[in-house]
Amino acid sequence: xxxxxxxxxxxxxxxxxxxxxxxxxxxxxxxxxxxxxxxxxxxxxxxxxxxxxxxxxxxxxxxxxxxxxxxxxxxxxxxxxxxxxxxxxxxxxxxxxxxxxxxxxxxxxxxxxxxxxxxxxxxxxxxxxxxxxxxxxxxxxxxxxxxxxxxxxxxxxxxxxxxxxxxxxxxxxxxxxxxxxxxxxxxxxxxxxxxxxxxxxxxxxxxxxxxxxxxxxxxxxxxxxxxxxxxxxxxxxxxxxxxxxxxxxxxxxxxxxxxxxxxxxxxxxxxxxxxxxxxxxxxxxxxxxxxxxxxxxxxxxxxxxxxxxxxxxxxxxxxxxxxxxxxxxxxxxxxxxxxxxxxxxxxxxxxxxxxxx
Amino acid sequence: xxxxxxxxxxxxxxxxxxxxxxxxxxxxxxxxxxxxxxxxxxxxxxxxxxxxxxxxxxxxxxxxxxxxxxxxxxxxxxxxxxxxxxxxxxxxxxxxxxxxxxxxxxxxxxxxxxxxxxxxxxxxxxxxxxxxxxxxxxxxxxxxxxxxxxxxxxxxxxxxxxxxxxxxxxxxxxxxxxxxxxxxxxxxxxxxxxxxxxxxxxxxxxxxxxxxxxxxxxxxxxxxxxxxxxxxxxxxxxxxxxxxxxxxxxxxxxxxxxxxxxxxxxxxxxxxxxxxxxxxxxxxxxxxxxxxxxxxxxxxxxxxxxxxxxxxxxxxxxxxxxxxxxxxxxxxxxxxxxxxxxxxxxxxxxxxxxxxxxxxxxxxxx
Numbered sequence: 001x002x003x004x005x006x007x008x009x010x011x012x013x014x015x016x017x018x019x020x021x022x023x024x025x026x027x028x029x030x031x032x033x034x035x036x037x038x039x040x041x042x043x044x045x046x047x048x049x050x051x052x053x054x055x056x057x058x059x060x061x062x063x064x065x066x067x068x069x070x071x072x073x074x075x076x077x078x079x080x081x082x083x084x085x086x087x088x089x090x091x092x093x094x095x096x097x098x099x100x101x102x103x104x105x106x107x108x109x110x111x112x113x114x115x116x117x118x119x120x121x122x123x124x125x126x127x128x129x130x131x132x133x134x135x136x137x138x139x140x141x142x143x144x145x146x147x148x149x150x151x152x153x154x155x156x157x158x159x160x161x162x163x164x165x166x167x168x169x170x171x172x173x174x175x176x177x178x179x180x181x182x183x184x185x186x187x188x189x190x191x192x193x194x195x196x197x198x199x200x201x202x203x204x205x206x207x208x209x210x211x212x213x214x215x216x217x218x219x220x221x222x223x224x225x226x227x228x229x230x231x232x233x234x235x236x237x238x239x240x241x242x243x244x245x246x247x248x249x250x251x252x253x254x255x256x257x258x259x260x261x262x263x264x265x266x267x268x269x270x271x272x273x274x275x276x277x278x279x280x281x282x283x284x285x286x287x288x289x290x291x292x293x294x295x296x297x298x299x300x301x302x303x304x305x306x307x308x309x310x311x312x313x314x315x316x317x318x319x320x321x322x323x324x325x326x327x328x329x330x331x332x333x334x335x336x337x338x339x340x341x342x343x344x345x346x347x348x349x350x351x352x353x354x355x356x357x
Numbered sequence: 358x359x360x361x362x363x364x365x366x367x368x369x370x371x372x373x374x375x376x377x378x379x380x381x382x383x384x385x386x387x388x389x390x391x392x393x394x395x396x397x398x399x400x401x402x403x404x405x406x407x408x409x410x411x412x413x414x415x416x417x418x419x420x421x422x423x424x425x426x427x428x429x430x431x432x433x434x435x436x437x438x439x440x441x442x443x444x445x446x447x448x449x450x451x452x453x454x455x456x457x458x459x460x461x462x463x464x465x466x467x468x469x470x471x472x473x474x475x476x477x478x479x480x481x482x483x484x485x486x487x488x489x490x491x492x493x494x495x496x497x498x499x500x501x502x503x504x505x506x507x508x509x510x511x512x513x514x515x516x517x518x519x520x521x522x523x524x525x526x527x528x529x530x531x532x533x534x535x536x537x538x539x540x541x542x543x544x545x546x547x548x549x550x551x552x553x554x555x556x557x558x559x560x561x562x563x564x565x566x567x568x569x570x571x572x573x574x575x576x577x578x579x580x581x582x583x584x585x586x587x588x589x590x591x592x593x594x595x596x597x598x599x600x601x602x603x604x605x606x607x608x609x610x611x612x613x614x615x616x617x618x619x620x621x622x623x624x625x626x627x628x629x630x631x632x633x634x635x636x637x638x639x640x641x642x643x644x645x646x647x648x649x650x651x652x653x654x655x656x657x658x659x660x661x662x663x664x665x666x667x668x669x670x671x672x673x674x675x676x677x678x679x680x681x682x683x684x685x686x687x688x689x690x691x692x693x694x695x696x697x698x699x700x701x702x703x704x705x706x707x708x709x710x711x712x713x714x715x716x717x718x719x720x721x722x723x
Contacts, residue, residue, distance in 0.1 A: 010424075012490035017539065019424070019489065054427075057410050058384045060417025061425055071490045073424070099387035108390045109670065115397040123400060142455040150457040246454065254443055258404040259396045262389055262411060264672055266661045 007083060009074030011036075011043050016070075024064065024072050026083050032064075034072050044070050053084055055092045058099070119255065120278075128247045132240055140205035140243065147204055152192070159191035161213050166191050169216070169226060173209075176227050179300040180234050182207060187234060191216075199315070203233040205242045218314060227301075228294050228308030235293025241286045249279055283330040291337060295345050305348055309341035372691050373645070378684035379425075380418035382674035388414055389673045405436035415676075416486065419684055429492075430485040438481075472502035483536055497535035505531040518560065521624070522552035529632035541639040547632040555627025555650075559620040566616040570609055619654055626653040633687065645688040656682055 011022035011034050021037040026048065033045035044066045054063040062080045064072040074080060081093065098108075159166065169191075174184040187207040194200050194212030202210045209230060219226045236242070252275045260268035291308060299305040316334045331337075392407035409432045416428040452463055476497055483495035509524030526547050533545035626648045633646030660675035 015490070017489035017491040054413075057413045057417065058380070058388055060414055063427060095391065099391045101383045101387045105387060105390055108394050112390070112394050112397060115394070119397055119400070127400075139451075139455075146454070146456045146458060153458065250447060250450065254447075255397075255401050257443075258401040258439070259393055259407075261404075261408055262392050262396070262672075263669055264661070264664060264676065267664050267669060267672065270665060 005083065007072075007074045007076050007079045008037075009072055009076070012071045012073070013043075014069040019073075022072060024074070024083075032084070034066075034070075044068060048084065051084075053080065056081070056096045120252070124248060124251045124255075127251055128244055131247045131251075132243055135243065140240075143242075144204035144206040144208050148190075148208060148210075151202075151210070155194070155196050156192040156210070156212075157195055159193055159213050161191055161216060165216070169211075169223075172223065172227055173230050176231060176297060176301045176303070177234060179297050180238055182238070187237065189230070201229050201233050203236040203242075205237065205240065207237050209233045209237070218318065219311060220314075222307070222310060222314075224298070224304045224307035225311035225314065227303055228298055228311055231294035231297045231301075232290045232308060234297060235290035236286070238293065239286070239289060241290070245279065245283065245286070248282065249275075252279075280330055284332045287331050288337075288340070291341055292344055295341060295348060299345075299348050299352065305345040306342055309338045309345065312338045312341065372693070374422045374689045374691060376684040376687040376689070377420045378418055378677075378681045379420055380414060380677050380680060382677045385414060385677050386673040389676075402436070405439060406432040408432075408435055415680060419680070421488065421689060424489045427487045428485055429487060430481070468507055472499050472506055475502045475506055479532060479535075488538070491539040494537045494540075495535055496537060497531050501527075501531045501535065518563070522549060522556050522628070525624075525628045525632075526552055529628065533632060533636050538638060543636060543638050544640070545632055545636040547628070547635045551631045551635075552628055555631055556624060559624040559627075562623070563616065563620045566613070566620075570613060574609070615658075618658065622654040622657050623650045626650040638689075641692045643690045645690055646686055647688075648683070648686045653682070 005026060007024040009022060009024060010019040012019050020043065022034050022043060023037055024032065024034050026032050030048045031045060032048050032051055034043045035041065036043055046066050046068075050067045052065040054065075056062065056077055059075070059077065061073050061075045062077055064074075064080070064084070066072070085093075170189055173187070173189045177187045178184040180186065187209055190208065190210045192210055192212055194214045197212065199215035199218045200212050201215055204210075211226070211230065211233075215229065216226060219229075253272055256268060256271045256275065263271070294308045295305040298307060312334050316338070388410055392403075392410060395403040396407050409428065409430055412428040412430070416426040419426050449463065449467060453460055456463075476495075476499060479497060479502075480495040483493040486493045505524070505527040509527045512520045513524045526549055529547050530545045533543060536543040627650050630646045630648055633644040636644040638644070656679055660679060663671045664675050
């Protein structure tokens with residue numbers, strides 16, 4: 001460990017590829033100079049504050065740049081740290097120490113697993129909330145008008161429902177929406193013929209709600225089940241589900257892209273597909289939340305909270321319980337939703353009665 | 358190693374300098390794991406520093422003759438480039454959400470911007486790379502990138518890959534032929550017939566594979582039609598042929614992806630050999646590439662499998678293994694010794710200005 005005050009290496013003249021076997025010396029007053037090994041003549045000299053040293057990465061040769069653009073290269077990494085350590089900077093030393101192949105890297109592996117989970121479970125949701133808080137109101141407005149125009153062009157057509165029935169449902173909808181945070185003016189109901197999408201209802205982020213003729217016909221005389229579905233859609237708007245899904249997907253994909261270079265492009269693709277699968281489960285959670293919202297708002301509006309469960313039953317009887325709640329679906333299994341809706345509706349009515357009495 | 362002394366004095370003497378990759382999986386593992394850890398801890402901000410450390414490790418471990426390459430990008434440059442890139446991607450996706458009807462227009466804007474982004478990315482990468490204190494530069498323009506990446510892509514897809522060699526000719530001569538080293542030009546003009554020579558084997562494999570897939574699915578549809586219809590269509594009254602095809606799509610998707618990847622890798626390795634063999638630096642020094650196509654394909658696919666099976670932990674080993682193989686298959690044939698050549702470069706004034714800001718982070722692989 002005798003502190004050798006010299007470094008062996010090669011020196012390149014300014015802007016030149018030619019190299020000269022050279023020796024770097026640091027004198028007592030902090031001056032750094034390079035001398036030709038053969039002739040012993042000085043090639044360059046500078047105060048140590050003026051030189052720039054490339055940071056240490058593994059056993060990659062270090063470069064020491066002089067103000068005149070000449071460069072000294074050496075493979076003696078420890079020697080550089082020993083001789084010129086003061087100018088290298090603390091951060092790198094700590095980093096290089098951490099990067100050494102030691103058993104303790106197992107801790108880094110474990111930490112990554114924990115961190116990846118924590119980022120997915122906690123950090124991304126927090127970022128999503130921040131993004132939603134700073135999103136100006138025009139954004140959901142623009143998104144919705146664009147989406148409505150596209151839907152009208154591609155799938156939906158004009159409603160064939162008579163005006164009287166439309167007015168009746170709109171009135172009921174307004175009365176229901178009065179119990180939602182934006183009030184009855186915060187939501188607009190549109191009637192459309194569903195065509196390819198059949199009996200359906202959709203919520204757009206600015207409070208626009210679309211209901212198809214097919215759904216109204218399917219509900220028959222049971223108007224409450226129509227309002228149950230509309231309550232579900234109001235729930236999607238109230239909790240800003242579409243914006244949340246958008247930001248969340250963007251956040252996770254962005255992070256995967258950023259570490260993509262380190263994990264390799266093939267694995268990056270697999271991860272992005274994987275996160276898309278996980279986002280389906282997120283979407284199922286949103287459906288469950290919207291179901292609960294429907295039950296709550298129906299209860300507040302003095303309507304039958306179990307109505308949405310009845311609508312699901314009609315759907316199930318008509319089309320069969322195709323969704324098994326599999327990993328590839330956006331909606332939970334119908335039978336499960338019916339059961340849960342009935343359970344929650346009973347719970348809400350019970351607590352309300354308990355509170356009254 | 359190199360009999361430099363003998364090289365002098367003789368007017369023309371070819372000398373082969375091999376590329377060597379000196380990195381080890383062990384050493385890279387530490388750099389890699391810390392890169393990922395800090396990237397996650399900083400929610401992606403460290404990724405710019407991570408990229409510089411990764412690139413410096415791979416450049417610095419690649420040796421030619423007695424010197425290694427160096428990567429000079431500063432993390433802050435890359436960070437800004439990445440913020441710009443992410444903002445562009447986010448803006449594009451948001452715009453698609455606001456105005457889905459304008460998606461065609463947005464697509465055209467993106468396609469028009471693509472060559473520019475490719476060009477700036479290549480220029481950045483060249484300028485931050487040096488060998489023996491002499492920098493590379495990239496002089497390709499917008500239309501060259503447009504030809505190679507947009508027109509080439511359209512031609513390749515619209516002819517189902519038949520004209521792929523034409524596209525690769527444009528890509529290679531754009532990416533390699535526009536490089537300069539210390540102000541000296543690098544030429545790359547892979548001949549079309551040679552590229553087609555590397556194309557027919559993957560093409561036959563692909564056509565054969567697809568044919569097998571289609572006959573198989575139709576045959577399966579006829580033999581097990583009713584059962585498959587029950588299974589696939591859920592009793593929804595699907596025809597036997599449709600059922601067969603649907604079933605095979607489920608069963609055959611993975612083999613089909615594997616076929617597509619294999620064919621792509623085989624062709625890429627072959628076209629790299631052709632392109633490198635026809636690359637000449639400064640009119641006299643020639644690159645040489647002798648990748649074994651099957652070996653390369655095997656390494657790439659087994660690397661991927663090992664990485665996924667080890668939950669990513671074997672990624673450093675895989676990356677080093679590939680770098681090792683590619684370096685071992687690459688060489689530079691110099692006229693006279695390499696020392697002599699870089700010596701002549703010095704007067705050209707090699708250093709490009711240190712301060713430039715380029716779009717980076719959008720790495721368009723092909």
